[in-house]
Amino acid sequence: MSLGSDDVTAPHGRLTRMPLREQAVGVLRDMVVSGVLGPGDRINEADLASQLGISRGPLREAIQRLGAEGFVEFRQNRGAFVRSLSPEDVRHMYEVRELIEVKAASLAAQNATEEGVEEMRRLIAATDEVLRTDTTGAYPTEYDLHALVLELSGNPQLQRIGTDLQVQVRLARVRSGRSPERAREALTEHLQIISAIADRDPRRAGREMRAHLRRALDTLTA
Amino acid sequence: MSLGSDDVTAPHGRLTRMPLREQAVGVLRDMVVSGVLGPGDRINEADLASQLGISRGPLREAIQRLGAEGFVEFRQNRGAFVRSLSPEDVRHMYEVRELIEVKAASLAAQNATEEGVEEMRRLIAATDEVLRTDTTGAYPTEYDLHALVLELSGNPQLQRIGTDLQVQVRLARVRSGRSPERAREALTEHLQIISAIADRDPRRAGREMRAHLRRALDTLTA
């Protein structure tokens, strides 16, 4: 697993090389949410660095970033550990997430551009599609929805904090996969949120988002 | 300005040496909020490192931390720059801050421990004192209040995000110092918040906090 040659195409087509640190941040996040790195696991810098084909320098910088985002915790002279969330932590995270995303949904309903709403409609279609076929492919659009709502809120701060929280929540969800029934429910709830935003109804958008998040938390803690 | 010998006394009295990175984070924050590092300024790693008496390694890690917290921005191969806030940015920050701190105030009114309320009362006294004498010493208690409210909310997530935002706001306030009149106003508003929390009245606590933040934003943008 080396990432030295992972180049990336910049907006204008020029080939640009992302700093190793940035790439490492991405890989680490993936390793955490995919369960390769479980809660409480110690992060061995030397091992991980050679695994990624980079040196410890950029890796340590990446770890700091993850630390500020709340993914890992530090112990004096013991290094970084993948954060393990207590049920209390999860509750607290959802409490904040509700604040953030309800506001975001409401703002999105007010501020979304036409093309934003258009993208929402595409999500409706995609969601519909998933609903009619299988539910295993649900997660991608799940995150897409929440990310899109945050973006359409038009408030970058809200977006930044919201996505951080959203990704952190995955930490809790890694182990406890949800049932197919709940997945279907969630998708229909998404539909409600989307249509409220598309209809430009802030109140309803906020209400639906709140309901959605509360049910999600219930499922998670059950 | 070297920080190699800046030891720190741990909770139980044992002398502990903070990692250079942590100390650097603190110093950098101070340099930003105190105006030594102005918005848009480039951060020269070599200079700053030798200025602090450390090497670039820990410093770079510290900068990453600050980056995740929104203090500095990165440009490809150009390094880190102190973030400069547009009026839009400030508005967005206050929008989120209102969400967070209003909730925090309301929660604090519900959840605060007895000793928490006790500390609030001490703040009332201190604030009263400042009100009666000069107003130049106002800032410390200003930040103390908001920090305390966040802490008493009992939600660590809320606290973390809230303090981040609060410190960032200082970025905007560095240049535009507020008038003594506004400072007095702010203090009386604080009194309202405090007493609402001490009375354990969540509604009023939230309402007063909201009013306070809105006026603060008005002053800032004026």
Next chain:
DNA sequence: CAGACCTCCGCTGTCGACAATCAACTCCTG
């Protein structure tokens, strides 16, 4: 045999040096 002490190994925290990249300046050219 249990518990305190000690030793050794692995790992983090830190450093200095090299390579890659960008910005500014110079110099050439029309």
Next chain:
DNA sequence: CAGGAGTTGATTGTCGACAGCGGAGGTCTG
């Protein structure tokens, strides 16, 4: 004299190496 290519200096991105702390496991002692 204006504009562009080449050059140079400064600064970031990256790496490998060393020192010191902490924990695992062995050893000594009561």
